[in-house]
Amino acid sequence: MTFIERLTAIDRRIIYLIIALVTLLPMLFPIAQKVRVMSPVDKCFNAVDTIHADKALIIDFDYTPQDMPELEPMAFAMLRHTFTRRIKILVLCLYVQPLGLAQSALDQISAEFNARAQSNADSIIYGRDYVFLGWQPPPLVPIIGMGESIIRVYPRDYYGNQTDTLPLMKRIKNYGNVELLVSLSSSSIPGSWLQYAQNRFGLKVSAGVTSVSAGDFYPFLQSGQFSGLVVGMKGAAEYEELLTRKLNFHTRRKAGESLSSITFAHLAIILFIIIGNIGFFMKRRKK
Amino acid sequence: MILSHDVWTWIGALLSLAIFSFLYKDNPFYKTAEHIFVGITNGYAVTFYWHNILVPVLFNPLFRGRLILIIPLIIGALYFTRFIPKVSWMVRIPIGITIGYYTGVSIPANIEANIVKQVQGTILSPANFRAWHAGSWGILWSVLLFIGVLCVVSYFYFSREHKGLLKLTSRIGIVFIMIGFGAAFGYTVMGRISLLIGRLNFLFGNWLGIIK
Amino acid sequence: MKKTFPLILLMIFGIFGILPSFLPHPVIQGIDSFVLNDLMRIISAFALVLGLGSLLRVHFEKIQRHAENWPYSWILVIAFFVTSIIGLFGGVSGHGILPTHIGSFPFDIQTIYLRMEVPLGGTMFALLAFFMASASYRAFRARSTEATLLLSAAFVVMIGILPLGDRISHRLPAFAQWIMDLPLVAGQRGIGFGIALGGLATELKIILGIERSWLGGAE
Numbered sequence: 061m062t063f064i065e066r067l068t069a070i071d072r073r074i075i076y077l078i079i080a081l082v083t084l085l086p087m088l089f090p091i092a093q094k095v096r097v098m099s100p101v102d103k104c105f106n107a108v109d110t111i112h113a114d115k116a117l118i119i120d121f122d123y124t125p126q127d128m129p130e131l132e133p134m135a136f137a138m139l140r141h142t143f144t145r146r147i148k149i150l151v152l153c154l155y156v157q158p159l160g161l162a163q164s165a166l167d168q169i170s171a172e173f174n175a176r177a178q179s180n181a182d183s184i185i186y187g188r189d190y191v192f193l194g195w196q197p198p199p200l201v202p203i204i205g206m207g208e209s210i211i212r213v214y215p216r217d218y219y220g221n222q223t224d225t226l227p228l229m230k231r232i233k234n235y236g237n238v239e240l241l242v243s244l245s246s247s248s249i250p251g252s253w254l255q256y257a258q259n260r261f262g263l264k265v266s267a268g269v270t271s272v273s274a275g276d277f278y279p280f281l282q283s284g285q286f287s288g289l290v291v292g293m294k295g296a297a298e299y300e301e302l303l304t305r306k307l308n309f310h311t312r313r314k315a316g317e318s319l320s321s322i323t324f325a326h327l328a329i330i331l332f333i334i335i336g337n338i339g340f341f342m343k344r345r346k347k
Numbered sequence: 348m349i350l351s352h353d354v355w356t357w358i359g360a361l362l363s364l365a366i367f368s369f370l371y372k373d374n375p376f377y378k379t380a381e382h383i384f385v386g387i388t389n390g391y392a393v394t395f396y397w398h399n400i401l402v403p404v405l406f407n408p409l410f411r412g413r414l415i416l417i418i419p420l421i422i423g424a425l426y427f428t429r430f431i432p433k434v435s436w437m438v439r440i441p442i443g444i445t446i447g448y449y450t451g452v453s454i455p456a457n458i459e460a461n462i463v464k465q466v467q468g469t470i471l472s473p474a475n476f477r478a479w480h481a482g483s484w485g486i487l488w489s490v491l492l493f494i495g496v497l498c499v500v501s502y503f504y505f506s507r508e509h510k511g512l513l514k515l516t517s518r519i520g521i522v523f524i525m526i527g528f529g530a531a532f533g534y535t536v537m538g539r540i541s542l543l544i545g546r547l548n549f550l551f552g553n554w555l556g557i558i559k
Numbered sequence: 560m561k562k563t564f565p566l567i568l569l570m571i572f573g574i575f576g577i578l579p580s581f582l583p584h585p586v587i588q589g590i591d592s593f594v595l596n597d598l599m600r601i602i603s604a605f606a607l608v609l610g611l612g613s614l615l616r617v618h619f620e621k622i623q624r625h626a627e628n629w630p631y632s633w634i635l636v637i638a639f640f641v642t643s644i645i646g647l648f649g650g651v652s653g654h655g656i657l658p659t660h661i662g663s664f665p666f667d668i669q670t671i672y673l674r675m676e677v678p679l680g681g682t683m684f685a686l687l688a689f690f691m692a693s694a695s696y697r698a699f700r701a702r703s704t705e706a707t708l709l710l711s712a713a714f715v716v717m718i719g720i721l722p723l724g725d726r727i728s729h730r731l732p733a734f735a736q737w738i739m740d741l742p743l744v745a746g747q748r749g750i751g752f753g754i755a756l757g758g759l760a761t762e763l764k765i766i767l768g769i770e771r772s773w774l775g776g777a778e
Contacts, residue, residue: 075696076370076689083540083688084547087558093722098736099480125680129545130538156395157388160672195399198603200452201595208588212596216403219652255456260580271538275531278739279748282492283468284478285460292534293541294720318544319721325540325688326717332696333710340700354664359678366682370689378628382635384679387671389611390642394668398651400604404597419598423605430612439565439774441602446773447569448594450762451576457762461755465748479740492745499749520749525705527746529712530738536691536717543688546681 064346067339075332082324092316094301100281101298104266104288105306107240108141115239116148116232118206120253121162122155122245127270131244132165133296133315134268137303138242139169142190144307148228149190150210150238154199154249163218166192172311187226194218203252207235207261235261240287244268250277254285268295293318349556360554363546469496495523566768573766615639642671712738 111117119138123131142149151166153159170184177183184190193214196202205213210233211223223229231237241263243250250267257263264287269277271292281289290299296315303309351357365380409416422444428437468475471489479485501513502520509517552558572594579591618632646668648657653667660666701707718724719735764770 070696072693073371075693079543079689079692080547083543084551087544087547087551090559095722096725096732098732125677126542126684128677128681129548130541156392157676159395160669161677163669164673195395196600197396197400198599200449201600204452205592205596208592212592251460255453255460259456259459271534271541274534274739275527275743275747279465279468279744279751280460282478282740282744283464285464285468292538293544294537318541321544322537322540323721323723325543326536326721329536329692329695330714330717332692333699336696336699337701355670355674359674362675363678363682366679366686369686378631379634380679381683382631383638384676384683385614386635386638387642387676387679389614390639390646391668391672391676392607393611393643394646394651396604396607397647400600405601405604415593416597416601419601422598423602426602426605426609427612429609436561436565439562440568441605442773443565443569444572445599445602445606446765447572448576448599450569450765451573451578452580454577454759454762454766455580457755457759461751462759465751465755469748488741492741495742495745496748496752499746500752503749503753521705522708523742523749524746525708526712526738526742527744529709530716530735530743532709533713533716533720533735536695536713537720539688539691542681543685546678546685549678549681 064339064342067335068343070332070335078328079325082328083321086320086324087317090317091320092300092313093297093319095294095297095316095319097298097301097305100289100291101295101302102288103281104242104268104290105141105299105302107264107266107287108138108147108242109145109306111145111147111239113146114231115237116150116228117142118150118152118238118241120241120243120245120249121151121153121158121165122243122247122249123161124155124157124246125161127246128161129318130270130292130296131246131268132161133293133318134290134299135165135244136169137296137299137315138244138268139165140172140309140311141299141303141307143169143173143184144303144309146189148232150193150228150232151190152193152202152214153195154197154202156195156197159195159218163192166190187221188228191223191226191228192218193223199249199252200256203256204260207257207263209234235263238263240264240266242266242268246270246273248273248276250286251280254280258285266290293322351554351556356554360550363550367546469493494519499523562771562774565774566771570766570768642668645671712742 108117119135119142121135123135139149141147151162153162170186170190173182173184186192193202193210194217196213202213211229214223217223217226235257241253241257243253243265245267246269250265250269253263253265253267258265265285266288267277267286268290269292271294274289274291277286277289280286290296293315297313297319300313300316303311304313351360362380362383365376368374369377405416405420409420422441425437425440428434469492471493475489476485479488481488498516498520500520502517502524504513504517507513548558575590575594578587615636618635620626621629621632622636645657645659645666647655649655649659649667650657651668653659653665653669659668659670699710701710715731716735716738718727719731719738724731724735761770765773
């Protein structure tokens with residue numbers, strides 16, 4: 061085999077091995093990299109940060125196990141943000157798969173805060189500080205129905221409690237009492253929130269999306285329909301950076317630590333593409 | 348290295364390795380894991396549909412006297428006529444109702460969110476110039492965006508041959524599309540690597556205890 | 560009748576779907592509330608049952624006919640029924656009539672989901688990282704000006720969005736962000752207009768009964 065032929069015929073298993081190694085090795089020495097915060101994430105952070113005390117935030121957890129690595133870090137960061145600032149949140153899922161992940165995230169972050177709490181006022185208490193509404197299909201039902209009445213759509217919460225008995229739900233009746241909705245999703249659901257909830261009821265919407273779907277949603281950010289956009293692991297790292305910088309919240313920054321692996325993996329892929337193209341052009345010239 | 352003592356972590360790790368074995372080639376371990384995945388996903392869905400929808404929304408209110416729910420019960424049950432050849436045409440009734448309603452609901456929503464608001468974001472207006480937060484550069488970027496959108500739309504206009512002015516605008520449109528797709532590819536690469544990072548964290552962190 | 564009646568129903572519900580956006584009358588809103596909160600929710604639940612029935616039928620047929628890979632169909636069916644039984648009788652939070660733990664070993668529905676489905680689903684998508692790297696190496700060629708533009712933009716974004724890009728040049732992250740804010744938005748918006756207008760035309764054709772592919776081929 062000539063050198064040119066070797067360049068364009070690297071065995072795929074060697075490529076797989078190299079990708080696995082360049083991704084894994086930086087993870088053995090995790091260092092949270094400082095990231096420059098760009099305006100889409102900054103807008104989202106500010107939109108959450110400026111929610112008034114008498115209003116609530118709705119977080120739509122719509123990520124599946126397949127998108128967990130990208131969306132869970134931003135979900136954790138957002139929960140830490142809201143619990144630190146004592147912003148009241150309602151959590152819901154528009155599909156069945158994210159339910160377990162949403163419960164796990166809420167349990168983990170609320171336990172984290174309660175481990176540090178000195179008093180009842182400091183603690184994160186279910187029903188007072190947050191409510192997990194659960195899932196009511198199909199997606200349009202809660203998106204449109206909550207404009208009139210949240211309790212009508214969710215007569216019981218995820219845990220089976222009657223929603224109207226929960227302290228938070230005594231004053232959060234519909235979108236009129238909600239200042240912002242953040243949709244953490246890997247599908248086109250953030251667009252559905254815009255189409256139905258924002259158009260009919262004027263609800264402000266932000267989104268946390270996977271890197272793959274970022275391109276679909278940037279036009280809505282530019283037009284002002286989204287009040288912010290957090291994209292992928294990088295977006296989560298930026299949100300973590302803002303938590304540290306603006307709220308002095310210090311915790312392990314998993315998304316920030318992952319950026320080293322992403323950097324080396326990107327460089328490896330760029331190298332592979334360049335090698336492939338060198339081989340291609342050399343072959344073409346030979347012909 | 349501290350191996351996990353949790354049975355479920357071992358089960359998760361072995362299932363993950365079974366899926367990863369596909370990288371070498373298709374094999375029985377991968378097929379087994381794949382079929383387990385489909386089975387569990389559907390079993391999970393059944394659980395929540397029963398406990399969250401059928402019981403509290405249909406059966407409980409119906410048995411407490413809300414008889415109007417017989418209508419959706421009958422319409423939903425018509426889905427099962429699909430399996431009875433003589434009356435299988437009746438499956439079109441719930442399908443027609445569902446498609447009709449959702450199509451109707453989405454028409455005004457689509458126009459408002461995907462057309463009107465997007466046009467508003469494209470036109471050359473002081474609000475759009477300011478939205479860039481780039482001072483007077485905002486005017487240039489807005490003009491570029493306006494030209495870009497028009498040229499991209501002209502590229503997809505296939506009712507006339509791309510000659511003359513249309514050829515020029517569609518060429519400019521292609522430039523915008525290619526740069527945009529390149530950027531989207533860049534983000535896609537980050538997305539895929541992130542998914543791999545998640546799995547490696549589990550295997551080398553939770554399972555093998557090598558990563559803290 | 561077999562086609563006309565469903566078509567008429569579709570048109571009625573289609574028009575009814577549009578009305579609440581324009582008519583805030585309490586009667587219209589009330590009927591819309593019933594349709595959305597009761598009718599559509601219950602119908603969607605039955606649609607799932609239909610989907611599951613079809614899935615199980617396909618796999619039972621495979622088992623019966625001993626088709627290719629038929630033993631795996633048993634695995635799917637067993638996994639489905641075990642998970643369903645644990646979920647239906649064990650309850651969503653593990654407090655149903657079926658016990659969902661042996662000593663300190665839990666096997667409730669959420670544990671099965673978090674400890675089996677999450678690794679399985681996550682790993683399936685993690686495979687894409689490898690396939691993408693391999694495919695990029697084999698197929699990504701700068702054959703033309705357009706392809707070169709695409710590659711260049713991809714490289715700029717891949718480096719620019721990361722801290723490495725900031726170290727190379729302070730302007731690189733801003734340039735990468737500008738690529739997302741301008742050329743990407745222009746391209747996506749233009750495509751988006753086409754999709755929106757095409758979708759709108761199709762939706763109108765469906766409601767008016769011109770588009771009838773959803774009826775299926777049979778009589």
